[in-house]
Structure formats: C-alpha cells, structure tokens
Amino acid sequence: xxxxxxxxxxxxxxxxxxxxxxxxxxxxxxxxxxxxxxxxxxxxxxxxxxxxxxxxxxxxxxxxxxxxxxxxxxxxxxxxxxxxxxxxxxxxxxxxxxxxxxxxxxxxxxxxxxxxxxxxxxxxxxxxxxxxxxxxxxxxxxxxxx
Amino acid sequence: xxxxxxxxxxxxxxxxxxxxxxxxxxxxxxxxxxxxxxxxxxxxxxxxxxxxxxxxxxxxxxxxxxxxxxxxxxxxxxxxxxxxxxxxxxxxxxxxxxxxxxxxxxxxxxxxxxxxxxxxxxxxxxxxxxxxxxxxxxxxxxxxxxxxxxxxxxxxxxxxxxxxxxxxxxxxxxxxxxxxxxxxxxxxxxxxxxxxxxxxxxxxxxxxxxxxxxxxxxxxxxxxxxxxxxxxxxxxxxxxxxxxxxxxxxxxxxxxxxxxxxxxxxxxxxxxxxxxxxxxxxxxxxxxxxxxxxxxxxxxxxxxxxxxxxxxxxxxxxxxxxxxxxxxxxxxxxxxxxxxxxxxxxxxxxxxxxxxxxxxxxxxxxxxxxxxxxxxxxxxxxxxxxxxxxxxxxxxxxxxxxxxxxxxxxxxxxxxxxxxxxxxxxxxxxxxxxxxxxxxxxxxxxxxxxxxxxxxxxxxxxxxxxxxxxxxxxxxxxxxxxxxxxxxxxxxxxxxxxxx
Numbered sequence: 001x002x003x004x005x006x007x008x009x010x011x012x013x014x015x016x017x018x019x020x021x022x023x024x025x026x027x028x029x030x031x032x033x034x035x036x037x038x039x040x041x042x043x044x045x046x047x048x049x050x051x052x053x054x055x056x057x058x059x060x061x062x063x064x065x066x067x068x069x070x071x072x073x074x075x076x077x078x079x080x081x082x083x084x085x086x087x088x089x090x091x092x093x094x095x096x097x098x099x100x101x102x103x104x105x106x107x108x109x110x111x112x113x114x115x116x117x118x119x120x121x122x123x124x125x126x127x128x129x130x131x132x133x134x135x136x137x138x139x140x141x142x143x144x145x146x
Numbered sequence: 147x148x149x150x151x152x153x154x155x156x157x158x159x160x161x162x163x164x165x166x167x168x169x170x171x172x173x174x175x176x177x178x179x180x181x182x183x184x185x186x187x188x189x190x191x192x193x194x195x196x197x198x199x200x201x202x203x204x205x206x207x208x209x210x211x212x213x214x215x216x217x218x219x220x221x222x223x224x225x226x227x228x229x230x231x232x233x234x235x236x237x238x239x240x241x242x243x244x245x246x247x248x249x250x251x252x253x254x255x256x257x258x259x260x261x262x263x264x265x266x267x268x269x270x271x272x273x274x275x276x277x278x279x280x281x282x283x284x285x286x287x288x289x290x291x292x293x294x295x296x297x298x299x300x301x302x303x304x305x306x307x308x309x310x311x312x313x314x315x316x317x318x319x320x321x322x323x324x325x326x327x328x329x330x331x332x333x334x335x336x337x338x339x340x341x342x343x344x345x346x347x348x349x350x351x352x353x354x355x356x357x358x359x360x361x362x363x364x365x366x367x368x369x370x371x372x373x374x375x376x377x378x379x380x381x382x383x384x385x386x387x388x389x390x391x392x393x394x395x396x397x398x399x400x401x402x403x404x405x406x407x408x409x410x411x412x413x414x415x416x417x418x419x420x421x422x423x424x425x426x427x428x429x430x431x432x433x434x435x436x437x438x439x440x441x442x443x444x445x446x447x448x449x450x451x452x453x454x455x456x457x458x459x460x461x462x463x464x465x466x467x468x469x470x471x472x473x474x475x476x477x478x479x480x481x482x483x484x485x486x487x488x489x490x491x492x493x494x495x496x497x498x499x500x501x502x503x504x505x506x507x508x509x510x511x512x513x514x515x516x517x518x519x520x521x522x523x524x525x526x527x528x529x530x531x532x533x534x535x536x537x538x539x540x541x542x543x544x545x546x547x548x549x550x551x552x553x554x555x556x557x558x559x560x561x562x563x564x565x566x567x568x569x570x571x572x573x574x575x576x577x578x579x580x581x582x583x584x585x586x587x588x589x590x591x592x593x594x595x596x597x598x599x600x601x602x603x604x605x606x607x608x609x610x611x612x613x614x615x616x617x618x619x620x621x622x623x624x625x626x627x628x629x630x631x632x633x634x635x636x637x638x639x640x641x642x643x644x645x646x
Contacts, residue, residue: 008255009163097251097262101162101290101433106260108251133255 006132012143295404326418332372335627348395359441361386384416388440410445442641447604452590462487467532472499541565616640
C-alpha cells in the first residue's frame with residue numbers, strides 16, 4: 001500500500017474553498033489537468049455513491065465514485081473505478097480545516113493505493129505534486145491568496 | 147459520560163500555522179509537563195507522583211501567572227499523529243467536563259506545521275462567552291504566539307531541558323542605542339528634546355521592550371511643565387506604550403521575547419524607542435488589539451474602568467456628568483457609562499466636539515462656552531442634579547461641578563487639565579451631604595491582579611464594540627512637542643499617539 005499526503009495553506013476562508021471542492025462534478029474549474037466532467041446517470045453531484053466520469057487534457061478517461069461527503073467536516077472521500085494510471089484500491093480524502101489565526105484554510109489531500117512494484121515513487125510524485133499540489137496552487141490563484 | 151451540572155456545551159476551536167517543521171513543534175509540545183517552558187500563562191508545573199510526562203494517566207499540577215492552581219490529566223498521546231488529549235481534574239475556573247485535544251499536521255508545502263487546538267466544556271450560565279474567550283485567547287492563541295516566538299530562529303530553543311530563566315534566549319543582550327524625548331528643564335512644548343540614549347540589558351525582574359506606539363496623556367503635559375514635585379528634570383515623559391518584548395532579565399517568568407505587551411504606569415519614561423520595565427507592569431495584548439489601539443486606549447480605558455466601577459459604582463439609571471466628553475478619556479467614559487445604563491451628560495468646547503460626544507453615547511452634550519452647564523444639568527435632571535460628576539478639568543470646573551451635583555452625590559476630581567483646583571472648604575460639602583474624592587488611576591492599577599483585571603475588562607469591551615479607539619492624531623515621536631501644543635490648545639479630539 002502506497003500512501004501520499006499533500007497539504008497546503010490557502011489564504012481564503014474555508015467556506016469559500018469548500019464551495020469549489022464540494023462540487024464532485026466541478027473538477028474542470030479547479031484541477032488544471034481535467035478537461036471535462038459529468039455525473040453518470042444524471043444524479044445530483046452531492047449524492048453519495050454517484051460516479052464522476054471525466055477526461056484529462058492529455059486524453060485519459062477516469063471514473064471516480066463519491067464514498068463520503070461532509071459539509072460538517074469539509075471533507076470528501078472517493079475511490080477510482082477506472083483510470084489509465086495503473087493504480088488499484090485507490091481511495092483519497094480531501095479535507096479542509098479553518099485556520100482561525102488569520103482566517104485561512106489548511107487543506108490536506110491523502111491517497112492510498114496499490115501498484116506494480118517499482119512504480120511507487122513515480123506515482124507518488126505524479127499524484128502528490130502533479131495533481132494535488134498543482135490543484136492547490138490553482139485554488140490559491142483563483143481565490144486570490146499567495 | 148456526565149457533563150456536570152450545566153446542559154449547554156461550549157466548544158472552542160483555534161488553529162494556526164507555525165513556520166517550522168512538525169518535528170520541531172512537536173518537540174516543544176510533546177512534554178505534557180513542559181508547558182511552563184513555553185506558555186506565558188503557566189508559572190510552574192510538575193507531574194504528580196512518579197509518573198513520566200508522557201505516561202498516559204499522568205497528572206500535571208501547575209500554577210498560572212494569576213496564582214490559580216490547576217490539575218490536568220493526560221488521556222492519550224500519539225507520536226504517530228502528533229496529538230494528545232487531556233482533561234481538567236481541578237480548577238478554580240469553572241470549566242466543567244473540560245476535554246482538550248492538541249493536534250499537529252504537516253504542511254507539506256513549505257515544510258511548516260498546522261496546529262489545531264480544540265476543547266469542549268460546560269460553564270455556569272452566563273459565563274459561556276467569557277470563558278470561551280479565556281480559553282481561546284488567553285490559553286490557545288497566547289500559546290500559539292509563544293511557540294511561534296520560541297521557534298523563530300532568534301530564540302531557538304535548546305534541547306538540554308534547561309529552565310526558561312536560564313536558557314540562551316533569556317540571556318540579556320547588550321546595551322541598545324536608540325532615541326528618546328528628554329526634558330532637561332521643565333517648560334513648554336519646546337522643552338521636549340530628541341536625543342540619543344542607551345538602554346542597558348534588563349536586570350533581574352525586568353523586560354526590555356521595543357516600543358511601536360506610545361500613548362499621549364494630559365499627565366505628560368503636567369510632568370513636562372514640572373507640576374508634579376516628585377518628577378524632576380531631567381526626565382523622559384510618557385506613561386503608556388505598546389510593543390514587543392526583546393529580551394527578559396533573570397527570574398522573569400510568563401513573558402517571552404516576541405510577546406506583544408502594553409503598559410500604563412509611573413514613573414514616566416515612555417517617550418522612547420526601547421525601554422526596560424518591571425515585568426509585573428506589563429499586560430499581554432490579545433491578537434485582536436493592535437499596538438496602536440493599546441497605546442491609545444490602555445490608560446484611558448483603565449481610567450474609565452476604575453472611575454465607573456470602583457472609585458464610584460455607576461448603576462442603571464444614574465445621572466452621570468462627564469467633563470471634556472469629547473476628549474479621549476471623556477469619550478470612553480461616555481461609552482462605558484452608557485453601556486452600564488446611565489444617562490450621560492457631557493460638557494464640550496464646540497459643536498463639533500458635541501457631535502463626537504454624542505457619537506460616544508453622550509445623551510446631553512453641553513457646549514459650555516455657550517451655555518451655563520450648571521443650569522443645563524439642573525434642567526435635564528429636573529432640578530435634582532447629577533448623581534456623580536467625573537471632573538478631570540480641575541481648577542476651571544470644580545466649584546461648578548459641586549453646584550451641578552445631586553443631594554448625596556459624588557464629585558470625583560480625577561484630573562486637572564486646567565490647573566490644580568483652589569483649596570476647598572469642606573463645609574461646602576455639607577449643603578448636599580456630598581462626597582468628594584481625588585483618586586488616581588495608578589493607585590487602582592498598582593496591584594498586578596487589579597491591573598490585569600482592569601485591562602481585561604477594557605479589551606473585552608473593545609472586542610464587543612462597546613469601547614472604540616478613536617485615534618485622531620498620530621505623529622512621529624520626534625515631533626512630540628507639536629502634539630503637546632495641540633493638546634494644551636484643546637485642538638484635539640479622541641486619542642493621540644506617537645510612533646517611535
């Protein structure tokens with residue numbers, strides 16, 4: 001089992017950051033690598049169990065299922081059903097915590113998965129830096145902080 | 147699990163980011179008995195019995211700077227999650243069923259640390275707000291600031307377990323050269339001279355402060371002019387300022403370099419860039435109170451507190467007469483007296499000042515240059531007079547203040563901006579069974595416990611918006627003479643501050 005953990009500080013209140021992250025169908029608006037997204041079966045994007053089907057700008061297609069969504073804890077958990085990355089048993093959680101000292105947000109993204117031996121480091125970097133940190137950087141730009 | 151006698155549960159949550167790796171922050175926080183080395187509120191702590199500080203179930207027994215003694219028990223500790231949970235066993239502060247959790251998380255971006263401190267407890271009815279604030283600000287936020295100061299390179303903490311009074315960060319540095327305003331011979335505003343001085347390292351019990359804002363008070367004018375025989379030139383005026391602790395002398399506990407503090411005390415000497423002061427004269431500043439607001443408000447706010455709450459106890463429905471109601475202290479008196487439910491009458495020198503007084507809650511501003519205030523007070527009170535007169539003017543007003551007083555009223559002469567009052571025949575008090583007092587703020591804040599209680603009330607009312615800091619004059623410290631000229635010429639409204 002490989003574990004990836006990426007965290008950042010976003011200079012905007014947690015409510016505003018959550019407004020972006022909460023939309024399970026909203027990846028194209030804040031994750032740079034994502035080209036488009038739709039929810040399968042036309043169910044609401046905050047219905048736990050719904051599946052988002054999205055395409056990357058480089059052509060890959062993914063299907064991810066919403067496992068948990070908490071407006072109380074500002075957290076979302078999902079797994080990957082289909083992806084071109086070569087990962088199995090992939091479960092990720094993105095969680096926000098308010099920073100009361102200055103009204104910012106502490107954002108944490110964790111993922112756990114299995115993969116072929118020897119690919120652990122490459123996949124950890126791709127996911128931790130290429131996806132998670134890039135998405136945080138994009139959020140910071142959009143929300144006017146750092 | 148029982149929560150005790152009170153049904154409502156308070157929850158406090160505070161969090162911050164410390165610019166240090168999680169291992170460094172955890173090294174400071176992990177020792178359950180180590181909080182007296184970093185938390186400014188904790189004077190002394192020990193673990194009861196023969197348990198270790200990281201043994202689950204250990205009880206830390208500690209004394210706060212205020213003198214309160216507490217016992218807290220370690221319930222869980224995780225090096226994996228950089229977290230621990232503890233509860234209060236005994237405390238003179240009524241926090242019932244208090245359970246708190248400290249948790250650190252790594253901020254991978256920048257290798258920093260997110261610190262999350264939360265608790266739940268219940269309190270006696272009516273105390274929820276005050277105790278939530280106490281926990282959030284005096285414990286959690288002060289703790290954040292202290293650890294941040296401790297870990298900022300300048301005060302890098304050792305790992306040899308030395309006590310705070312002997313750690314390298316506490317060794318006083320050498321003499322600091324800076325500037326101050328000096329009076330060589332008493333006189334007018336021109337007597338204030340800008341000059342280089344040397345501030346030596348703090349001796350035992352002292353704290354050296356880098357000042358960032360200095361309050362201007364009428365007492366500064368009187369001291370400059372030589373009206374107080376006990377303060378003879380050469381001297382540096384000023385009794386109030388705020389800033390940051392640079393270093394502390396031997397034996398100082400509860401204050402760390404980097405702490406934000408303010409003071410209001412005698413002897414004078416605040417018109418300078420750096421200053422040494424006894425540590426028991428300092429009050430810690432809550433994050434919400436800026437240095438400028440503290441310098442503008444601390445002495446005047448505490449003056450309002452002791453006048454309305456202790457020298458005299460204002461009650462709902464009282465008729466209160468405030469002289470100079472548009473002055474910095476006068477406005478605070480109006481705001482606070484109104485908050486206490488009094489009807490506030492104020493004297494002011496102009497229409498513009500009447501508006502300023504009205505904005506501060508003064509029900510009846512009287513422009514004394516146009517109207518006889520004694521007659522107006524009699525009109526407003528339907529012939530009864532004022533229950534209390536707060537007179538900081540002195541010579542020009544004192545006898546009239548007595549005329550404006552109600553039967554068995556209280557005349558409080560707390561200042562003399564127009565000069566010392568004429569000698570008074572106490573027989574004059576008989577006509578009304580009047581009470582006359584001549585209090586001074588420094589006698590009401592000499593005891594550290596009273597000082598802190600008074601300052602906390604000021605900060606609390608400031609946070610609630612009852613008191614407002616009105617800083618209308620701001621000048622470089624080197625131009626103190628100009629500010630004195632304006633103050634003596636009655637050209638100012640609200641507070642004036644000097645910036646070093």
